[in-house]
Amino acid sequence: MDKIEDVSSKDSGPKSKDYDENSSRQITLFDIKIDNGLKDDDGNEIPRPFTKSQMRKWLRKVKWENKKADKRAFEKAKAKARRKEAQEENISLGPSRKALKRMKLERPKRSTSLVIDLSFDHLMIEKDRFKVIKQILRCYSVNRRSENPVQFHLTSLGERTKSEMSRHNGYENWDINYHEASYLEVFPKENIVYLTSESDNVIEKIEENTAYIIGGLVDHNKYKGLCLKIAEEQGIRHAQLPLDKYINMKTRKVLTIDHVFEIMLRVCEGMPWQNVLLNVLPMRKGAYICDNRRSSNSSKDNSNSGEDE
Numbered sequence: 001m002d003k004i005e006d007v008s009s010k011d012s013g014p015k016s017k018d019y020d021e022n023s024s025r026q027i028t029l030f031d032i033k034i035d036n037g038l039k040d041d042d043g044n045e046i047p048r049p050f051t052k053s054q055m056r057k058w059l060r061k062v063k064w065e066n067k068k069a070d071k072r073a074f075e076k077a078k079a080k081a082r083r084k085e086a087q088e089e090n091i092s093l094g095p096s097r098k099a100l101k102r103m104k105l106e107r108p109k110r111s112t113s114l115v116i117d118l119s120f121d122h123l124m125i126e127k128d129r130f131k132v133i134k135q136i137l138r139c140y141s142v143n144r145r146s147e148n149p150v151q152f153h154l155t156s157l158g159e160r161t162k163s164e165m166s167r168h169n170g171y172e173n174w175d176i177n178y179h180e181a182s183y184l185e186v187f188p189k190e191n192i193v194y195l196t197s198e199s200d201n202v203i204e205k206i207e208e209n210t211a212y213i214i215g216g217l218v219d220h221n222k223y224k225g226l227c228l229k230i231a232e233e234q235g236i237r238h239a240q241l242p243l244d245k246y247i248n249m250k251t252r253k254v255l256t257i258d259h260v261f262e263i264m265l266r267v268c269e270g271m272p273w274q275n276v277l278l279n280v281l282p283m284r285k286g287a288y289i290c291d292n293r294r295s296s297n298s299s300k301d302n303s304n305s306g307e308d309e
């Protein structure tokens with residue numbers, strides 16, 4: 001049952017003498033009948049110090065705060081149990097936060113840049129903008145854990161994306177280069193390659209000192225060919241990933257931002273294209289090896305469905 005006194009210290013919601021005095025006897029949400037008012041121990045109605053809607057709002061907040069605290073405690077206990085179990089079974093859970101921080105300072109970065117072009121905000125509904133942010137977080141996470149990270153840039157960063165990013169604590173200090181300017185102002189034009197599944201050029205080798213642009217767009221195929229059109233208009237190079245050369249796929253070849261990012265990163269790290277494609281693409285993309293038509297079980301499903309999610 002929800003306990004008002006658990007959160008009254010955190011919350012500056014409605015307070016009155018009556019409520020403060022009563023808080024020590026753990027009033028529950030069910031004790032308070034907004035419509036009938038609150039009664040004291042002798043059954044006398046306590047004058048209502050707030051409007052019904054103020055009270056409803058506050059009670060909702062209290063309920064939410066309690067739920068949040070419970071959830072946080074549960075997650076903490078779960079993580080602790082997982083750490084303990086891993087320690088007992090000698091399983092590595094990857095680098096700790098402290099180690100990751102040290103890696104950020106010590107790891108040399110490649111001269112190749114992976115850039116997410118965030119100039120498409122106005123073409124997306126809120127839900128899809130959130131998906132873009134979620135995918136950026138995944139890119140950040142894989143790059144940060146890489147032994148050999150690339151330079152990670154976000155360009156055309158607008159106010160909307162900035163405020164959505166600011167919900168993630170300390171994002172300004174992440175190992176990402178943020179630019180309000182377009183990639184055209186950040187990199188020499190001849191060093192830019194726009195990645196797009198619609199290009200006739202197929203990427204083979206990832207070049208040093210080159211900025212590979214990924215369109216920060218979740219469009220459910222609504223703006224087919226848009227990135228290719230932009231690259232052509234801007235007179236910059238463009239290329240698609242060599243999917244056809246190394247794998248067969250049951251679904252469309254338009255991948256999500258984070259999949260494209262991870263594929264490029266892994267190839268930069270020195271893994272062969274085919275292994276990378278089979279490892280990174282989720283099973284439901286139905287990727288299997290080209291040459292021997294053998295179905296692959298090695299695909300991993302990273303809970304991100306195919307294109308646009």
Ligand SMILES: C[S@@+](CC[C@H](N)C(=O)[O-])C[C@H]1O[C@@H](n2cnc3c(N)ncnc32)[C@H](O)[C@@H]1O
Pocket residue numbers: 194195196197198213214215216217218219221222223224225226227228239240241243253254255256257260307308
């Ligand atoms: C969901 S797609 C957006 C599709 C969009 N309609 C377009 O015009 O590119 C997100 C981005 O991932 C990259 N991308 C997706 N699939 C790709 C592929 N097969 N080859 C190269 N880049 C790809 C592109 O940069 C693309 O802009």
